[in-house]
Amino acid sequence: MIRLMKLLALLVAAGVVASCAGYHLGSVKPASLTKVKTIAVPMFTNATLHPRAEALATSAVANAVVQDGTYRLTSVDRADAVLEGKLSAISYSAITNNRFDTLKPEELANTVTIQWTLRDARNPTHVLATGVAFGSSQFSVAANLQTARNDALPDALERASVSLVSSLANGY
Numbered sequence: 001m002i003r004l005m006k007l008l009a010l011l012v013a014a015g016v017v018a019s020c021a022g023y024h025l026g027s028v029k030p031a032s033l034t035k036v037k038t039i040a041v042p043m044f045t046n047a048t049l050h051p052r053a054e055a056l057a058t059s060a061v062a063n064a065v066v067q068d069g070t071y072r073l074t075s076v077d078r079a080d081a082v083l084e085g086k087l088s089a090i091s092y093s094a095i096t097n098n099r100f101d102t103l104k105p106e107e108l109a110n111t112v113t114i115q116w117t118l119r120d121a122r123n124p125t126h127v128l129a130t131g132v133a134f135g136s137s138q139f140s141v142a143a144n145l146q147t148a149r150n151d152a153l154p155d156a157l158e159r160a161s162v163s164l165v166s167s168l169a170n171g172y
Contacts, residue, residue, distance in 0.1 A: 028171075029170075030171035033081075033129065038074040038081075039082070040076040041073065042084065048088070054087055057112075060161040061161045063161070065165055065168075068169050084117045089113040090111070090156075091111050092109070107141065108140075108148075108152075109138045110156050112157055113134055114160050129167070131164070
């Protein structure tokens with residue numbers, strides 16, 4: 001009986017060890033970013049016609065960095081790297097149209113494009129990483145189209161921000 005209990009305990013231990021196969025402890029950052037522990041996110045630039053969209057984009061990226069937890073957010077003078085970004089485009093496309101008026105959409109999708117560059121804080125000419133992040137959301141066209149667009153923009157920026165931070169934290 002004791003022998004059977006020992007065998008069962010050994011099988012349970014082997015199962016626990018085998019269930020962790022493929023996982024490892026430690027950082028999964030890209031090799032070029034192994035020394036980066038803190039990131040500063042100054043105000044992004046806005047190349048779109050949407051007013052104050054750069055503030056929404058900067059806030060969304062800062063929130064995504066904090067939520068991910070791979071890097072700590074800090075000020076520019078204390079950072080290992082500085083994340084510069086530009087909200088380069090916000091585009092809209094129709095998903096569904098009115099049955100009786102095909103030129104009047106009932107549902108739209110917005111797509112935001114953020115171009116970003118991660119620079120070494122001590123040597124700003126040294127680029128650590130660069131890329132483009134996209135995010136989109138869908139919304140219904142209400143009586144006020146501008147309000148509907150404004151309400152849908154933070155969701156698209158949040159999705160682009162998660163994509164951006166995933167590139168920094170995981171390399172993809």
